[in-house]
Amino acid sequence: MILIIDVGNTRAKAAVFEQDSVLEWFVFETKELSKKITELLVRFPKIHAIVVASVVHTPKEAFLDAANGVAVFFISRTDHFPFNNHYASPQTLGIDRMVLASGATLQFPGQNRLVIDAGTCITYDFIDAQDNYLGGAISPGLRLRYQALHQHTSQLPLLSLSDPDGFVGTTTDSSIHSGVVNGLVYEIDGFIAEYKALDSNFIIILTGGDTEFLAKRLKNTIFANSNFLLESLYQTFQYKIKND
Ligand SMILES: Nc1ncnc2c1ncn2[C@@H]1O[C@H](COP(=O)(O)OP(=O)(O)O)[C@@H](O)[C@H]1O
Ligand SMILES: CC(C)(COP(=O)(O)O)[C@@H](O)C(=O)NCCC(=O)O
Ligand SMILES: [K+]
Structure with a gap:
């Protein structure tokens, strides 16, 4: 196990x-890590x-203390x-991007892959069909966009994630929801269009905490899996054991 x-x-x-x-999945605040490991063991x-x-x-000591003698493997760039x-x-x-690229390479051989x-x-x-990892992009996440608008202005409230009613915001709140949610959806669809223009043989994988919210709003057909990173981490570990 x-x-x-x-x-x-x-x-x-x-x-x-x-x-x-998988027997069970867990999500918790990063600051509760040691406590959770002890409980799970x-x-x-x-x-x-x-x-x-x-x-x-x-x-690393925090993990090793909580692990209480159980072997801990830290996946790293080397x-x-x-x-x-x-x-x-x-x-x-x-390292999360490397693990995602690794999972995409192992699970979807012989095709171009874009992991979001x-x-x-x-x-x-982006990993091409010949298993070359080429890079990609980093932008602020949904929650971070709401927080940034509030923290760096005097007048914008801190809102939580909600569906915009159309793209024309008619109040401060609906303008923020349109800017954040529609903005990100346009961004993702725009990137996908650019990658597909390179080659049509593409699988697009969407993961992360906002997977469900975003998946149904995208124009493109994607493979949505909130647990893709954890599954990829398991596969990366198996690959490491075989190749070390
Ligand atoms: N309970 C929650 N706490 C924080 N973010 C959440 C929660 N539920 C859903 N989310 C969404 O998940 C996103 C963060 O995703 P997550 O995969 O947890 O991030 P990370 O891998 O960077 O820690 C946020 O943009 C937020 O909208
Ligand atoms: C871009 C990230 C902050 C994303 O982290 P996350 O949203 O998964 O918490 C992380 O992959 C990171 O710290 N990257 C280092 C810079 C780079 O990948 O080029
Ligand atoms: K991320």
């Missing part, structure tokens, strides 16, 4: 794997390894990945 943990900038996501199936005493990918500087990395600054590439992760930030990652 293996505990897989993805530590994002907003929340940590975890899954307990038995062979290749009590609930699932058969866990013999913990696999972690983190984009947050969480001290591990084996199933793609050729062409990012021009590989030393600064987010709608989390704290929106990340776009």
Whole structure:
């Protein structure tokens, strides 16, 4: 039994794997990490390894203390990945993006893949049909857009995510919802159109905390899976074990 943990900038996501199936999924605040690991190890005493990918500087000691002797594997940039990395600054590439690229490469062989992760930030990652990872884009996530508008102005309220009524905002609130939600939907559809213009043989994978909200609003056909990062992390770990 293996505990897989993805530590994002907003929340940590975890899954307990038995062979290749998931027994249970968990989501919690990143600051509750140590406490949660301790709880999960009590609930699932058969866990013999913990696999972690983190984009947050969480001290390794915190994991090791909570793991209480269970082996902890921190997936890092120096591990084996199933793609050729062409990012021009590989030393600064987010480990979450590498894991997503790895999952896309292994799960969808022989086609162009675009992975969109709608989390704290929106990340776009492009792996071509020959398994070359080429890069993509980073932009603010949905919640971050609402927060930024409020924090950097005097007059804009902090709103929570809600459906805009059309694209013409007629009040401050509806203008913000239109700008944030429609703006992001146009952005994603726009990027997808650019990638598809390169080659029609494309699979587009959408993941992250805003997957469900966004999936039904996009024009394009996509493969939506909120758990794609955790599944990819499990596969990246299996790939690492085989190739180390
Ligand atoms: N309980 C929640 N707390 C924070 N964000 C949430 C929650 N539920 C849904 N979300 C959405 O999830 C997004 C963050 O996604 P997530 O995958 O958790 O980010 P990260 O991987 O960067 O930690 C936010 O833009 C927000 O709209
Ligand atoms: C872009 C990110 C902040 C996204 O993090 P997330 O939204 O998943 O919490 C993360 O992938 C990161 O810190 N990247 C480093 C810069 C880069 O990938 O080029
Ligand atoms: K992201």
